Amino acid sequence: MSKPLLGIFGGTFDPVHQGHLGAVTQIAEKIEFDSILWVVSAKPPHKDQVRAAAQDRLNMLELALEPYSNWQASDIEIQRHAPSYSFDTLTALRERYPDHQLVMLIGGDSLETLPSWYRYPELLDLAHWVVMHRPSYSLKVPERLKPRLVDHVLDLVKAQPDDQIESKLWIHENSDFKVSSTQLRQALSVNEETKATKQLITEQLPKAVLNYIQQQQLYKIGSMLPEKVKNEVVEALEDIKGHDISVLDIAEVSGFADYMVVVSGTSDTHVRAMAREASDRLRKQGVKPLNEDGADLGEWVLVDFGDVVLHVMRPEVRSYYDLETLWDADARAKIEQAREQTGDDASGGASTSTQAD
Numbered sequence: 226m227s228k229p230l231l232g233i234f235g236g237t238f239d240p241v242h243q244g245h246l247g248a249v250t251q252i253a254e255k256i257e258f259d260s261i262l263w264v265v266s267a268k269p270p271h272k273d274q275v276r277a278a279a280q281d282r283l284n285m286l287e288l289a290l291e292p293y294s295n296w297q298a299s300d301i302e303i304q305r306h307a308p309s310y311s312f313d314t315l316t317a318l319r320e321r322y323p324d325h326q327l328v329m330l331i332g333g334d335s336l337e338t339l340p341s342w343y344r345y346p347e348l349l350d351l352a353h354w355v356v357m358h359r360p361s362y363s364l365k366v367p368e369r370l371k372p373r374l375v376d377h378v379l380d381l382v383k384a385q386p387d388d389q390i391e392s393k394l395w396i397h398e399n400s401d402f403k404v405s406s407t408q409l410r411q412a413l414s415v416n417e418e419t420k421a422t423k424q425l426i427t428e429q430l431p432k433a434v435l436n437y438i439q440q441q442q443l444y445k446i447g448s449m450l451p452e453k454v455k456n457e458v459v460e461a462l463e464d465i466k467g468h469d470i471s472v473l474d475i476a477e478v479s480g481f482a483d484y485m486v487v488v489s490g491t492s493d494t495h496v497r498a499m500a501r502e503a504s505d506r507l508r509k510q511g512v513k514p515l516n517e518d519g520a521d522l523g524e525w526v527l528v529d530f531g532d533v534v535l536h537v538m539r540p541e542v543r544s545y546y547d548l549e550t551l552w553d554a555d556a557r558a559k560i561e562q563a564r565e566q567t568g569d570d571a572s573g574g575a576s577t578s579t580q581a582d
């Protein structure tokens with residue numbers, strides 16, 4: 226008996242749009258999925274644009290998927306709190322759904338770079354692959370992938386590989402949705418809407434998503450970039466006499482934030498006061514912390530501003546956990562070195578299916 230099919234569609238979804246929904250709807254009309262998981266990647270790699278935090282992207286996705294009974298948003302990559310690769314996600318999902326056959330959905334813009342994704346070619350055999358054409362991108366099939374191509378979607382579904390059989394790749398060439406999240410972020414960032422931007426936004430964003438964006442004031446120019454948030458946090462800590470402030474640029478290795486700020490406090494009261502000072506200062510400027518943890522004990526308070534994570538710690542806790550060594554430049558260099566040794570492209574495959582982003 227054939228296994229039920231689990232579709233996996235990964236992306237930054239910053240924000241999710243009708244191109245995503247339309248393209249996947251077309252595939253779901255051709256392949257009978259048991260369910261489709263929409264996997265939100267932890268951290269978009271760009272720092273130069275105003276983007277939404279992972280939790281907001283997940284919330285928007287949940288709103289967009291509400292009408293679809295067997296589509297679900299997944300936070301598996303956000304929860305990982307480490308660099309996140311399609312390989313890791315597919316491996317984890319195979320363990321979690323041992324009775325399912327996985328089918329990975331990707332946009333045509335990702336196809337050309339697939340052979341450079343982390344842990345290629347092992348990655349390939351973790352799932353079947355469906356590629357959805359995107360109008361402004363040419364569909365170039367890498368030579369290495371050509372033997373995997375099947376002409377008809379049914380050939381893909383029929384070939385239910387156990388671990389010995391190669392997975393297959395099918396291209397849906399009739400997918401014809403031009404919209405991208407980049408276009409929408411640009412349209413949403415302008416303060417004066419034109420007729421064209423208004424039309425784009427209302428046509429290409431699900432209504433509930435647009436409402437959420439407006440309520441949360443996402444993507445507006447004037448929202449704070451990560452570097453500025455980091456500077457404000459450091460200033461707040463200095464104002465309240467934080468000890469040994471250290472700032473780590475973890476954008477390339479963390480998958481969830483751009484900066485980590487660590488500081489020591491002399492007492493539980495001092496620790497709590499610094500965390501409060503930093504959140505109050507940012508709140509006044511329109512940046513609300515996504516999460517605050519540990520204030521009750523005052524040993525280690527974590528304040529998550531999305532792109533910047535602040536750890537306020539008692540010195541003994543700080544030296545015990547030694548976050549700085551874990552995340553510092555040396556650690557980063559070692560990770561990069563390890564990747565080079567395994568021949569993997571450090572950028573390839575990071576964050577499910579959006580590595581080409």
Ligand code: ATP
Nearest residue numbers: 235236237238244248331332402404405406407578
């Ligand atoms: P951005 O403009 O920020 O790069 P995006 O619109 O490409 O974003 P992502 O969240 O990066 O959206 O995309 C997730 C997945 O959806 C990727 O595999 C991407 O190729 C695919 N995709 C995005 N837009 C479309 C579309 N219009 N048609 C088909 N696939 C799409």
